[in-house]
Amino acid sequence: MQLDRLRLQNFRSYAALDLRFNNGTVFITGDNANGKTSILEAIGMLSIGKSFRGTSDSSLTRFQSGDSWFVSGEYTLENQLYKLDVAYQKGHAKRFKVNGKSLSGRQDLIGRLISVIMSPDDLALVNGGPLTRRRFVDLLLSHQSKSYLNALMQYSRIVKQRNQILKQARKDRMQPRNLEYFDKQFISTAENLIAYRVEFLKKFGPILQNKIQAISSQQDQVVCRWDYADEREAESFSESVHKNLNRDVHSGYTTIGPHRHNLLFILNGNNIDEHGSQGQKRSLVLAMRMAEYYFLHMVTGIKPVLLVDDVIRELDQQRRTVFIDMLYDSNQAFFTSPDLDGIQWQSGRQRQVLQVRKEHEISQVHGND
Structure with missing residues (x-):
């Protein structure tokens, strides 16, 4: 190209x-x-x-x-x-x-x-909130797969509609109406995105590990994993949705799902966001961009x-x-x-x-x- x-x-x-x-x-x-x-x-x-x-x-x-x-x-x-x-x-x-x-x-x-874009603002991938890291993964997967991008857009629409119902239910102080229809779509689309993201880490993780070791002269080990809003999401998302319904109604919005997940980086056994030095964070960001490049080359040719x-x-x-x-x-x-x-x-x-x-x-x- x-x-x-x-x-x-x-x-x-x-x-x-x-x-x-x-x-x-x-x-x-x-x-x-x-x-x-x-x-x-x-x-x-x-x-x-x-x-x-x-x-x-x-x-x-x-x-x-x-x-x-x-x-x-x-x-x-x-x-x-x-x-x-x-x-x-x-x-x-x-x-x-x-x-x-x-x-x-x-x-x-x-x-x-x-493309792979590298800029001085990339430290936000580590120092910023979960949204920044989700966007990193979403854009990367969207370059790879139109199916993922379409599912992501569909999911965003469903969550928006679901939140409107939950907000109205909270205002009316009653159980939400018509939620069962949206929840079938919500669960199906969310499970699809979760499967994509889990499979992504299986391929991206080893590449990231290879690059962080090259940068650190084999001194550092990094593991990346998803942190779910509810621990049950990874095992049974459907069950997690039903068990969190009352909390969703009380909050007036959807409290679990792919839009709430966080990508964690564990460097040498510690969460780099909390314990990493500035130099380690810069190394991780560089390794992430390099892994992005090699991942896209691998999956797209x-x-x-x-x-x-x-x-x-x-x-x-x-x-x-x-x-x-x-x-x-x-x-x-x-x-x-x-x-x-x-x-x-x-x-x-x-x-x-x-x-x-x-x-x-x-x-x-x-x-x-």
Whole structure:
């Protein structure tokens, strides 16, 4: 998989931009606040249909340039050329197209241009709440399986409807009506998601362990497991739902299920969230992103495009060595960095260096070797 071209209109600080890329490594250099990360953000938009920085669609519009923006990209997969378009207009849902054909929504975009995104905000995967880790797993599995993504969307709709019934029952101080119909769907869909996630950890866990050992020179051991809101969920979700009904009514919302699960990381026998050092957390985050890359390659047969936002300088020599191995394995990687000081690349690997200036002009400093 290789991204060949990127075009922007009124996106972030760019009025218009048209870039063509090589395979290998693409370095995007320039001073801070010049628009380097915006290029990665646009590529990420083509991959996951939203900003990986958590920015709202309206805030991505170029200042004083109207109420719309446009991102387009061309990529090659197995000698086939594909064109993706994402268009935003204020007051309307984003529009997605592939090869000129409209898609029904973001769910049909995900899984096409597969990417792994690394940014300074990744520490939130460890320091943040359960939602952050669930989203990590959900996006990863959605790249792998449309069935999982469809089940996840169906589950979210069911939980929303179920919560409305529970909220009304709490208000009326009576047993909820019509809940039996929703609970059949709720239980079936939840059990499907749980099965996907359990199977995911069976494959992802060993890869993560391999990468954390490589980073720590075989010193650290990591185990990842799901922490359920109710211990009975893993054995009999249906039974757990029925036994928690009164609590759900009292709370006015669904208190158990995949939307309440937490992914725990046990490093050397301790929960890293509570006992891990800052260095151990950084190592785990790097190992997670590397495991994400190798997992997706394993289950899809496709090497994801790497998007690396100014993180290589934060890595010590050991972490950097392991990270570079992943870089050399990839077909294409995009790096942002103020400059190239201290950054080395493999002899014979293609590289492209783009320099972003303050006026948002981009020049190619180096081409292929």
